[in-house]
Amino acid sequence: MNSTLSPVAERFMRYVQVDTQSDPQSSAHPSTEKQKHLSALLAGELNAMGIEAETDVYGYVYATIPSNSAKQVPVICFCSHVDTAPDCSGTHVKPILYPAYDGGDIILPDDPKQVIRPADYPYLLQHTGKPVITASGLTLLGADDKSGVAIIMQLAQYLVTHPEIIHGDIKILFTPDEEVGKGTAMLDMQKLGADFGYTLDGGELGTFEDETFSADGVEIRIQGVIAHPGYAKGKLVNAMKIAGKILAALPSEEWAPEVTEGRQGFVHPVRIEGAAEQAELEFIIRDFDTKMLAVHEERLKNIAAKVLAEYPNAGMTFTVTEQYRNMKEVLDNFPQVSAYAMEAYTRAGLTVTKEPIRGGTDGSRLSFMGLPCPNIFTGMQAIHSRHEWIGVHDMEKAVEVLTELVQVWEERS
Numbered sequence: 226m227n228s229t230l231s232p233v234a235e236r237f238m239r240y241v242q243v244d245t246q247s248d249p250q251s252s253a254h255p256s257t258e259k260q261k262h263l264s265a266l267l268a269g270e271l272n273a274m275g276i277e278a279e280t281d282v283y284g285y286v287y288a289t290i291p292s293n294s295a296k297q298v299p300v301i302c303f304c305s306h307v308d309t310a311p312d313c314s315g316t317h318v319k320p321i322l323y324p325a326y327d328g329g330d331i332i333l334p335d336d337p338k339q340v341i342r343p344a345d346y347p348y349l350l351q352h353t354g355k356p357v358i359t360a361s362g363l364t365l366l367g368a369d370d371k372s373g374v375a376i377i378m379q380l381a382q383y384l385v386t387h388p389e390i391i392h393g394d395i396k397i398l399f400t401p402d403e404e405v406g407k408g409t410a411m412l413d414m415q416k417l418g419a420d421f422g423y424t425l426d427g428g429e430l431g432t433f434e435d436e437t438f439s440a441d442g443v444e445i446r447i448q449g450v451i452a453h454p455g456y457a458k459g460k461l462v463n464a465m466k467i468a469g470k471i472l473a474a475l476p477s478e479e480w481a482p483e484v485t486e487g488r489q490g491f492v493h494p495v496r497i498e499g500a501a502e503q504a505e506l507e508f509i510i511r512d513f514d515t516k517m518l519a520v521h522e523e524r525l526k527n528i529a530a531k532v533l534a535e536y537p538n539a540g541m542t543f544t545v546t547e548q549y550r551n552m553k554e555v556l557d558n559f560p561q562v563s564a565y566a567m568e569a570y571t572r573a574g575l576t577v578t579k580e581p582i583r584g585g586t587d588g589s590r591l592s593f594m595g596l597p598c599p600n601i602f603t604g605m606q607a608i609h610s611r612h613e614w615i616g617v618h619d620m621e622k623a624v625e626v627l628t629e630l631v632q633v634w635e636e637r638s
Contacts, residue, residue, distance in 0.1 A: 230322060230356065232382070233624055234617045237375035238320045238358065240266075241367035246315035247308035247405045254411045255284040255308070255401035263307045263374075267399055270378065274385050276397075283411040284401035290384055291394060298393025298638040302419035302596065303380065303627065304587055305373030305426060306403030309365060312609040319361040326616075328353040333362030333611065341612050348429055348606060349614070356617040366613035368605035373425030374399060376603055376623045383628060392631035393638065398422075400587055406548060408587040414594055421562050422598035423630070424588040428605055429578070430619045431570065435556045435563050435599035436581040437589045438490075439515040440548035443508040443522060445471065445529050448540035451502040462539045464504035468497055470532045471506060480521075488513050488581065492521050513581060515550055549585045552599065555592040562597050565637065569630035573622060601626065 230238075243263040248256040255261065264280040271278035271288045278288035284307070292298060309315040323331065328350060331341040339362040343349045349357070360366040377397055384390055396419040400408040403426075427434055449464030472494055478484060482491045490512030498505050510521050526543050533541050556562060570577045588598035604619025 231617055231621055233375050233379040233620045234322070234356065234358065236378055237368075237372055237615070237620065238322065240371040240374055241318045241320050244316050244318070245308045245367075246311055247402045249311055249405040254407070256405055256407065257308075260284045260308050260401040264399060264401070267307070267374065267378065271381060271397070274382055276381055276385065278397070281413075285412060286397070286399035287413075287416055288381070288397040289394060290381060290392075290397070292392065293388060294391050294393050294635050294638075296393070296635065296638045298635050299420040300394045300396060300418060301631065301634055302396040302398055302417060302422035302598075303377045304398040304400065304422055304424045304591070304598065305377055306370045306400045306408055306587060307374060308401050308404050309367045309371075310369065310404040310609040313365040313611060314363065315365055315367060318364045318367055320366065321359050321361055323357045323359070325354050326352050326357040331357075331359060331614075333359060336362030336611070339611050341607070341614055346606060346612070346614070351430075352616040352618065357614055358617065359614045360611060362611055365608075365610060366615065368603070368613055368615040369608040370403070370426045370603070370605070372603035372605050372615055372620055376425050376620055376627065379624045380627045383624065384631070390628060390632060392635050395631060403587050409590040409594060412594075414596070417596070419596055421559065422588070422591055422596045423566065424586045424591075424598055424600045425603050425623065425627075426586045426588070427600045427602040430602055430604060430616075430622055431575045432578045432580060432602045433563070433566060433570065433599065434580060434582045436513065436553040437549070437551050437585045438511040438513060438583060439518055439551045440585055441510040441518050441522065442546040442548050443510055443525060444544045444546075445506040445508070446542045446544070447499070447504045447506070447533075449502050449504070450538050461501070462536050463501045464499055464539070465501060467532060467536060467539060468499065468504040468506050471529050472497070474528050474532055486583075490514070490517055490521060492525055509548070511583075513551055515554070549589040550593055552589045552592040552597075556597050556599055559597045561637070563599055565633045566599060566601065566630060568633050569626050572629040572633070573625045575622065575626070
């Protein structure tokens with residue numbers, strides 16, 4: 226590790242080496258015990274700074290930076306998640322620092338077939354001459370969301386060592402299992418005790434997100450008819466074949482994530498499992514307009530029912546589960562939360578780029594749990610993949626934005 230590297234980058238490079246991958250098939254909280262290793266490390270570092278912090282049995286970290294203001298200031302929370310995505314290995318992450326990126330292709334040394342090209346990631350060119358961090362080619366990097374973790378930790382260190390920065394009470398929250406949709410499942414909101422929040426889980430420098438997808442999950446369970454295959458004529462109804470026909474009946478030129486963008490919603494099969502007698506299909510349903518979820522679900526149900534009509538002896542159940550809702554529905558009632566953030570961006574010399582998230586964050590759930598919570602950039606790029614990378618400058622500017630933001634809240638109180 227380079228001794229001249231900025232403190233936030235040094236933190237980041239340490240944190241990504243702790244394996245915290247979550248498990249979507251686990252019913253435990255957290256879904257993997259190894260997430261607690263980073264939680265314990267973070268709580269220990271905060272306590273060493275003189276900030277009261279604790280981690281619980283579920284892997285959450287709660288901490289408080291006390292107010293040094295004479296005013297009554299709303300309590301602000303900064304939140305990031307410790308887990309990394311199950312899409313790509315997070316074991317034995319080896320972060321590589323390029324102190325001054327030269328503008329060319331980056332060949333990852335542990336698998337030279339993995340090349341991060343500016344042609345594929347044009348934003349990389351904005352970091353020419355600046356430090357960039359990648360993984361080694363065999364794993365993801367973990368910038369999602371250990372960049373957010375490092376930024377919040379660096380903010381904490383800065384505020385402790387710069388008491389001239391006047392602010393109200395600040396809560397720090399690190400969550401497990403965000404990547405598997407359980408980031409707030411065991412969260413103690415009373416213990417957190419915040420009025421408003423911000424997740425640090427965004428991408429390019431200057432981006433600010435106060436709108437997410439609304440999301441449901443759907444399970445289609447198909448009940449076939451089993452029979453000995455040697456004597457199955459006129460009897461056997463294979464549930465797996467029915468499942469395959471349902472998938473084949475889905476539109477391929479629209480309504481799918483691979484052909485949609487912007488504000489277009491989609492229906493996406495994410496898991497198929499079963500045998501001849503019974504099979505299950507799982508889907509995620511996404512749209513920025515919550516009312517459209519029911520429209521998408523009815524369309525999917527009709528597609529499945531049309532296939533099932535060809536098999537009168539088969540059965541089907543169609544189960545919808547609410548996952549999260551568009552945070553904008555809450556944030557529109559608290560315009561100051563976004564307005565103060567955008568003022569902080571401006572003070573830090575940034576132009577704000579507002580864009581909707583084609584996904585969700587802990588902030589989606591937190592907003593509906595009583596903590597209005599938009600999302601601030603960290604710089605993370607090519608997330609959930611071996612090509613994941615981050616520019617150190619972006620993390621440094623995020624720390625600056627948070628420093629300005631706590632002062633804006635204090636000044637406006």
